[in-house]
Amino acid sequence: MEATEITEVRIEAPAKINLYLDILKRRSDGYHEVEMIMQTVSLFDVVTIRKTDDCDISLTCTCKIADRPQNNTAYIAAEKFFAHTKIENSGVNISVKKKIPQGAGLAGGSADASAVLVGLDRLFSTGLPKNELAKIGEQIGADVPFCIYGGTMLAAGTGTTLKPLPAMPKCWMIIVKPSFFVSTKGAYEASDRCVSMPRFQTASRLISAIKAEDLHGIAKNLYNRFESVLNLEEVSEIKGMLNKNGALNSCMTGTGSAIYGIFDDEEKAQTCKKVLSTAYDQVFLATPVK
Numbered sequence: 001m002e003a004t005e006i007t008e009v010r011i012e013a014p015a016k017i018n019l020y021l022d023i024l025k026r027r028s029d030g031y032h033e034v035e036m037i038m039q040t041v042s043l044f045d046v047v048t049i050r051k052t053d054d055c056d057i058s059l060t061c062t063c064k065i066a067d068r069p070q071n072n073t074a075y076i077a078a079e080k081f082f083a084h085t086k087i088e089n090s091g092v093n094i095s096v097k098k099k100i101p102q103g104a105g106l107a108g109g110s111a112d113a114s115a116v117l118v119g120l121d122r123l124f125s126t127g128l129p130k131n132e133l134a135k136i137g138e139q140i141g142a143d144v145p146f147c148i149y150g151g152t153m154l155a156a157g158t159g160t161t162l163k164p165l166p167a168m169p170k171c172w173m174i175i176v177k178p179s180f181f182v183s184t185k186g187a188y189e190a191s192d193r194c195v196s197m198p199r200f201q202t203a204s205r206l207i208s209a210i211k212a213e214d215l216h217g218i219a220k221n222l223y224n225r226f227e228s229v230l231n232l233e234e235v236s237e238i239k240g241m242l243n244k245n246g247a248l249n250s251c252m253t254g255t256g257s258a259i260y261g262i263f264d265d266e267e268k269a270q271t272c273k274k275v276l277s278t279a280y281d282q283v284f285l286a287t288p289v290k
Contacts, residue, residue, distance in 0.1 A: 008050040009119045013111035014150060014289050015043040015100045016143065017173070017253040017260050020203045021224045023191045031158045032188055035203055037165065037210075038143075040150040041173060041286040045100050045108060047074065047115035049123055052091035061096040073109040073140055077116035080136050085126050092120070101282050103181035105254020107143040114147035134160075151290050152210060154203065168288040169213040172269035174247070175260045176238050177282035182230065187255035191229045219248035219262045227252050235259055241279075245272035260286075 020037040027033060052058070057078045059069040069075050074094050082089045094116060100108035117133045120126075130148055137144030142159035152165040209217030227235060235252050238259045242250040246268035247261030263269040269285055276283045 006123055006125070008048065009122050011047045011049075011115040011119045013045040013047050013100075013108075013115035013147070014040040015045075015106040015108060015111060015175075015286075016040050016146065017106065017175070017258075018224055018251070019152075019218065019222055020206050021226065021254070022203070023188070023225050023229075026188075026192050027158075032191070033157065034155065034159050036155040036159060037152070037203055037206055038146050038155055039152050039168060040147070040289040041175070042289050043100055043106070043175060043284050043286045045112055045115070046097040047112055047119060048095040048097075049116065049119040050093045050095070051123065052093050054091040055089065056091050057089065058091075058093045059096070060093070061098060063096075063098040063102065073113040073144075074116045076140050077113040077137075077144075078120060080139055081117055081120045084136050085124070085128075087124055087126070092123070101177040101258060104177045104258035105182070105252065105256050106175070106177075106258050107147060107254070110137075110141045110143035111147045113137065113140045113144050117144075118148065134162075152288070154207065165207065165210050166213070167290045168210065168218065169215045171215050171288065172263040172266050173260045173286045173288075174242060174263065174269055174272050174276060175253075175258055175284040175286055176242070176276055176280050177258045177284075178234050178238065178280060180234065180257055182232075182256035184255045187226055187230060191225065194229050215262070215264055216248060222249050222251035222262070224252045224254075226255050230256065232256065238276075238280075241276060242272065245275050247272065 016038045022035045024033040059075050100106050121128050134145035134148050138160050145160050154163040206221040239250040242261030250261035252259050
């Protein structure tokens with residue numbers, strides 16, 4: 001009996017948060033050396049890829065695509081996949097159902113790109129190992145390789161040199177996306193003007209807490225250098241609200257503007273979500289994803 005050809009795949013693409021983010025230096029090529037600990041969380045976009053007969057890549061999204069579809073990370077991922085595998089594209093439609101807020105430091109675009117790579121690998125039965133998919137992903141964005149692997153990872157270099165860490169202990173997170181956006185390019189330019197700013201800490205204490213499954217130790221050692229670089233008043237206000245309403249600690253993710261708080265009790269997290277939802281439209285309850 002012949003195997004039934006797969007004509008459609010559906011992939012959940014999880015967001016990421018930064019438990020730790022430090023900028024070490026600006027390289028001569030304009031990129032930045034960073035040290036990060038990243039964690040996938042249960043806030044998902046859903047990417048559906050379907051074979052078509054029009055010999056083209058088409059893209060639909062529940063959110064507005066600001067520019068040409070060809071500039072979208074999901075579209076670029078499909079182009080890179082077909083170029084790498086040398087598969088002649090008979091046509092695919094990529095449908096993205098967005099839930100991860102855009103411009104939030106949650107890697108929504110990178111998550112979608114990684115889902116397209118994983119989905120096309122399944123759809124065309126290419127059987128590429130994760131490290132090969134990650135290599136393709138590097139050409140799209142620095143967070144794409146991490147999004148392919150997921151879980152808890154230490155990232156170095158430009159963010160693409162990854163080392164697995166033990167899974168986070170059970171906890172709950174409230175993620176808040178304020179109405180303003182932060183330009184990633186502008187944030188790194190601001191960091192270049194703060195070269196004399198001393199390093200707050202290294203990632204070693206946080207790594208030790210993760211290995212010890214010490215949630216309070218993890219929360220105590222959350223760090224994002226962009227908080228002090230950008231010094232955004234509303235970020236500080238949201239962190240204060242999260243901490244006041246039961247979070248063990250809170251932190252901005254990526255270059256912002258989303259902020260999350262870590263909770264050791266689901267009921268406290270749910271109560272905090274209700275409180276924050278009276279002031280902000282985009283408030284999410286999530287848990288770590290392995």
